[in-house]
Amino acid sequence: MNSLEGVVVQIQGLSSSAGDISRLHVILKQAEESLRSESTRLSPILNQLDPSNHSLGYLYILEACTSASVSKEQAAMLVPYIARFISYCAPEQIRLAPEKFIAVCKRFKDQVMLLGTPMRGVAPLQAAVRKLQNSSEHLTTLHPEFLLLCLLAKCYKTGLSILEEDIFEVDQPRDLFLYCYYGGMICIGQKRFRKALELLHNVVTAPMSSINAIAVEAYKKYILVSLIHNGQFSTSLPKYTSSAAQRNLKNHCQPYIELANSYSTGKIAELEQYVQTNEEKFESDNNLGLVKQVVSSMYKRNIQRLTQTYLTLSLQDIANTVQLNSPKEAEMHVLQMIQDGEIFATINQKDGMVRFLEDPEQYKSCEMIERIDSSIQRIMSLSRKLTTMEEQMSCDPQYLAKAGRERQRFDFDDFDTVPQKFNI
Secondary structure, three states: OOOHHHHHHHHHHOOOOHHHHHHHHHHHHHOHHHHHHOHHHOHHHHHHOOOOOOHHHHHHHHHHHOOOOOOHHHHHHHHHHHHHHHHHOOHHHHOOOHHHHHHHHHHHHHHHHHOOOOHHHHHHHHHHHHHHOOOOOEEOOHHHHHHHHHHHHOOHHHHHHHHOOOOOEEOOHHHHHHHHHHHHHHHHHOOOHHHHHHHHHHHHHOOOOOOOHHHHHHHHHHHHHHHHHHOOOOOOOOOOOOHHHHHHHHHHOHHHHHHHHHHHOOOHHHHHHHHHHOHHHHHHOOOHHHHHHHHHHHHHHHHHHHHOOOOEEEHHHHHHHHOOOOHHHHHHHHHHHHHOOOOOEEEEOOOOEEEEOOOOOOOOOHHHHHHHHHHHHHHHHHHHHHHHHHHHHHOOHHHHHHHHHHHHHHHHHHHHOOOOOOOO
């Protein structure tokens, strides 16, 4: 039974029913060491198995095949096998050995990166996430791996498809940090700055006993995206932010906080000078492109401020006030802002005048009503979910035990520090 041929026979004969698959699982566990010792001879065996019918056995063979380091040539041979397996494997079988499925998928990600073809891994890893998930609310260890490949392959829209789902169940805290960080970067790539801020905010404010590199890098991008999207940044973090983050994040991101301070003055020349002085730092952080977007956004903010003061203004006056090089450049900025819905205005090409308008949205169209209704339905769903989670937590033995200990401590403290009473 320890021979490879015997294992193949068992896989082929015990993959038809739930009872047989349970027996096969026991046999495969016993043969695990011998499979790994024969890892160099296993790849031909894969041709004798069907990944859809023999998913559990196929998984054990693949895991053993990829357990040792592989060369570029070996990766080129294994990648098609793994991609086909992920696409066709039966979820109920691979969930019997989720740790092995995760290991194979992570090695698959490493192999497509070794080959320099991250695009080849995007669709298979998206399928792997779906097959490993218990529900769409479950954040698996493969979520960050998938989003990383989307980033490397610049498949931002594919990554967005998974970021729209609300997450309530997390396997490992590190998975949440990476999921939100990579997700924030994907949203930045798609100019979805509001969603990017939400995800980066989750990283910065997540519970942590000590500061970590992911949170530091997320905070740097959080500052930059706040300036681009909101035109301002506050160093104050919410009360629920961990004390480790409250104490240390600012110290690790001082150049970015100083950038925000320079931005708040509204003086484009000073901002550009600061960026030029610290260009090497921003480039080493791979944030120089985002910093340049911050500089560009200041022109927009200064133009938006003009709409609060003037009803009409010439393109020359806009160029002078905002410190643009020419009326033509001012016209291009204004046109782009009108197209993006950032201001409401009309341009008279004949006399070079810009007329600023009020927001024409009356919030009574069918489309707007549908959007509002959709938002209300989502909020109601989230409220029900939070109520359910609160009820489950209130019945959790570990939570009750800890709450009981805390209650005793506070009761004792209150007894020793009874507040003085006054007659009024």
